[in-house]
Amino acid sequence: MATNADTIAFRNALGSFATGVTIVTTRDAAGQDCGLTANSFNSVSLDPPMVLWSLARSSLSMEAFRDAEYFAVHILAADQEPLSNGFAKRGADKFAGLAPDRGAGDVPLLAGCAARFECRTAYQYEGGDHVIFVGEVIAFDHNDRAPLLFHGGRYALAARRAAALTASDAGDADAPGSFGEDFLGYLLGRAHFQLYGRMQDSLARHRLDAADHFVVTILGIRDGRTMSEIGEMIGFTGARITADQVASLAARGLVRSDPATAQLWLTDNGRRTMIELAAAAKAAEEEALGAFDDNETALLKHLLKHVIRHTDPGLPDPWAANREAN
Ligand SMILES: Cc1cc2nc3c(=O)[nH]c(=O)nc-3n(C[C@H](O)[C@H](O)[C@H](O)COP(=O)(O)O)c2cc1C
Known part of the structure; x- marks a missing residue:
């Protein structure tokens, strides 16, 4: 002592x-x-x-x-x-x-x-x-x-242990050389897949695929980005932005583009669509986090941000320009 x-x-x-x-x-x-x-x-x-x-x-x-x-x-x-x-x-x-x-x-x-x-x-x-x-x-x-x-x-x-994790949920540590049910990549990937699964109906209603959704969302955060900026921002998802895709979004009245600068903007219709999709995404989030209280939700997001920062290879931050403007 x-x-x-x-x-x-x-x-x-x-x-x-x-x-x-x-x-x-x-x-x-x-x-x-x-x-x-x-x-x-x-x-x-x-x-x-x-x-x-x-x-x-x-x-x-x-x-x-x-x-x-x-x-x-x-x-x-x-x-x-x-x-x-x-x-x-x-x-x-x-x-x-x-x-x-x-x-x-x-x-x-x-x-x-x-x-x-x-x-x-x-x-x-x-x-x-x-x-x-x-x-x-x-x-x-x-x-x-x-x-x-x-x-x-x-x-x-704070996280209340009883609601966040019961002893039987905790699982065993992975044996060396094997992937167990606690492998972080599996947990993150499956959670992402299931969360986005709940948005499929809204995307189908708007005749949008995942790549379209990413483009509309990125423009919703800030308009006037170029195709290559958007490509860099959505690249980590595996989705690509192509000229055909932009032409199709424009033909459906969701975006307008300036061919000289390759910048894109949401139209009024595109912004309405983006808002509806954001509401659907929020509803999916609320449903997914339904078992958590505010503490646990804050803690989960805090820890995920930590993982993102810790593993970031230098990806652009879609919100950075808005933060600078405020
Ligand atoms: C998390 C935290 C807890 C603290 N708890 C106390 C405390 O219980 N009592 C105390 O006198 N100072 C405590 N302090 C330090 C005072 O807040 C600090 O000394 C403050 O400058 C005092 O202000 P004053 O000298 O202008 O009155 C704490 C500081 C932190 C960051």
Whole structure:
């Protein structure tokens, strides 16, 4: 065992305890909004409803919380990592650009959180280099947003094990030299095939094949791309864009092209078709993810993005130009 003098080892050991992430806010005696990111939050009592959190003595917010009659704890949602980082910056103007609602004692209430607890300060306890604040909850709200987690000194996302994977689903590790049911390529390929299988009726209704669908979708993300740009973007699917295909899409009134520049645009009819196909794709996605809650959906997408980034041979990103424009 490490000795208790080894602060870094102690901090690392505490990091094994996965927590949510909160922002605790209050208003100081001068009427200034104060707040910070804290993962020391915990429940204390159901009747009366009470919660606690602890604040480092070195915090610039100490005086405000010491004197505060009210404070609010916000449990952050998975997409609020930037907000968490902002409120973890010592002495920063943390509320810049935010327009918080007001709770008891005019305490700032942040939007978009997974849950919020308005508290009346009930007790304060000395806790070494921290002060422990116990609050009686006087109002709260919550929703189904996936929570942001913190584990091992890093942000994390949650998945409920029971719904995500039962022990019998977990399968055995592949024997060396064989493909088992857990081979990633099989799982990704089959999931893709089955998801797209659900779109076949919509594609058939519009007399489009998979390659047409990719072209219409890429133009839906951004118009005016050239044939070769589109070819590069859909190449990873195995589909090709050909002059015959473009002529056929144009004859059906879905795209128009400029022969001089080889640029393509969706017509009004093409854009309507693209929107209908996008709706069908969203419905297929919802059906496929039906067994997951928001947490698991966010986690699945996060992990898939990680695989894509990790294996990317340098494919063009269809959304990049839109991101730059925003
Ligand atoms: C995930 C996370 C959890 C944190 N938890 C706490 C905590 O429980 N208590 C605390 O005093 N500081 C905690 N901090 C650090 C404070 O957010 C940070 O020191 C902040 O700059 C304090 O702001 P202030 O000095 O302006 O009051 C945490 C930071 C992060 C990123």
